[in-house]
Amino acid sequence: MPKIEFLGNSIGPAKVVDVESGGELVDICDHYLVPIPFSCRSASCGTCHIEVVEGAGLLAPPEEAEEELLDILGGDSTTRLACQARVKAGPGLLRIRAKLG
Template sequence: MPDAVQLKKLTVLPHGLDIMLPAGSRLTDIEYETPERVIPFGCRSGACGACVVEVIEGADALGESDDDERDFLEDLGRSEGSYRLACQCRLHGPATIRLAD
């Protein structure tokens, strides 16, 4: 019998939306769980910057950012604080994010 899929909770602010995603899902996979596009994105490859989010809680649950992501966030002026590209984060535990302005 296969193992059951583990679900992890992602909270998206300012919507106050709680979504359960399979462990290891990219944050942009939220589009498959809700009828509206909550997290904007364009490329899914970390090249457009449309999906910048601020991590409020659970940074460890989103995996490590790589050099390319950190460099791109710096180019976008988002090197200070806890900003990430949602398309590059994989959800491994509960986390809370806020859509960047």
């Protein structure tokens, strides 16, 4: 069961959640009302740009649409789009911080 820590920011306080299994990160964010902003939810706007502080291996590799926008945003290997990332099942800690513009 992965544990996900969302670091606090101006949107809201930090939150730590245990997710039963993997799944779409956007669904987890919606369910737990974490401090990650969203807009398009389709790899177009960059609003959900996040930094993966720890546990990047708990995320499935980005698909083409996510990679293309990350390139435009100047993201390095520690950044992802919360609307596109998929959390793998399995134990571990994933720590995420919103990259607020």
